[in-house]
Amino acid sequence: MKYLRNFYKYRGLMYEIVRKNIKLQYRDSILGMFWTFLQPLLTTIVLVFIFGNVFGKSSSGVVNYPIYLLCGRLLYEFYSQSTKRAMRSIRNSASVIKKVYVPKYIYPISNVLSNFITFFISLIVLVCFIIFFCVTGKNPPHITAYILLSPIPILILLILAIGIGLILCTLDVFFKDIDYLYEVFCLLLFYMTPIVYKIDALKISSKLFSYVLMANPMYSITEMFRCCVLYGEMFNIHHLIYSLGFALVSLFIGLLVFYKKQDKFILHI
């Protein structure tokens, strides 16, 4: 109860920080908010060109490679950006935390949320892609009623990002090395997740390696999302159970370590 009341009092702060992050992100750039969908559009074109044409095979066996790639990239980008921002949030707001009492969890969570909103805006690109391919009739994606299920993988990803964000920002207060390590980890994650390739197109000889690929919750989440918006079919229920479970466990661990360590933050930042 006490926590809820405290949260209610400071909900304004969460709103202000989300607002600030979004407003400041593109301030001083001429195109401003346009970049939220211009950036994924341009990077997708680059990736489609490189992995679809230059390196050849990636696009074979995929219904619609640009949409396939965009789905994965948007989700991955949201996950990596929001967790990175959340990781540094406590350090970046050191000046406030040292001077005024504020519930500290506000910072990582609002950083994830502000990225979530820019992610939503960037979904416009996906909608444009889908409309474009449906209208031109070239490799149209199968749009069915299952597209209405697409918020499910998105919500699971949000829970996952908040959980991982809380864990990372707690670690980051004590070991700044996490900053650099996580940077490398995100690069690894980009290639471990079937974003530019299709998982059954890989010739995997080792069983262990294929288990590692499957264990990645980003794999289940992107697969589910693609089922909804690209293949137009029901997603695999195992993906749902696994990724939801993973997300909830990480949220639980995140809240736990954050709660246990938050009073020590001020001594280290």
Add this chain to the structure above:
Amino acid sequence: MSKPAIEVKNMSMMFNLNSEKVDNLKEYFIKLLKRQIHFTEFWALKDINLTVEKGDRVGILGFNGAGKSTLLKVIAGVLKPTEGTVSVSGVVAPMLELGAGFDSNYSGKENIYLYGATMGYSRKFIEKKFDEIVEFSELQNFMNVPVKNYSSGMRARLGFAIASAVEPDILILDEVLSVGDAKFRKKSEAKIMSMFDKGVTVLFVSHSVDQVLKICNKAIILDHGKIIASGEAEEICEEYNKMVSGGK
């Protein structure tokens, strides 16, 4: 008599000072396993007992490093005491460092809302107070300028204007009355005086005995983390003056 505004019981605050520098992860783990990480304990505050009644204005005197700011931070809820309890009833407005919650890329106007939210006030509330804040800070022409282009005096004025607009029950002042030019200082002193009439409780840290005498009715002296004297402001200030001139 109603509940005291601030009640500090047997409160101690300890910091760990690293006795040797451990600057990488590997070393840290090796030392941790060998149990070689030693910390020197440093008690910034030791066994503090302090009760402040509603409407009291308490001056906190002491030399540098006596623990004044640490005490204020504990009362403001920024630091959690190692031992003992602190209970505070009412809305606390900490003015520890003016403008600490500002974002330098944000304009003055946007920062008013941000800073207000940092102190736990809703947007609606700040909207009501907005004109008052702008007028008091005398920054009407600079509201749309990013705060990074403000001078330090302008920053402090804006910070003071926001923090003082919110009508708190408890006001924590850490040498904030030394900001800005003489004119603004007078104005901010007058503002704080006007808050006294509404029965606000004040904790005031200053090195200036004159200011303490002007503002406070009670005072304490902190030295090396202990309260060595407390009582009426006049007596304590006299004692403090003796400490200063007697070289302790």
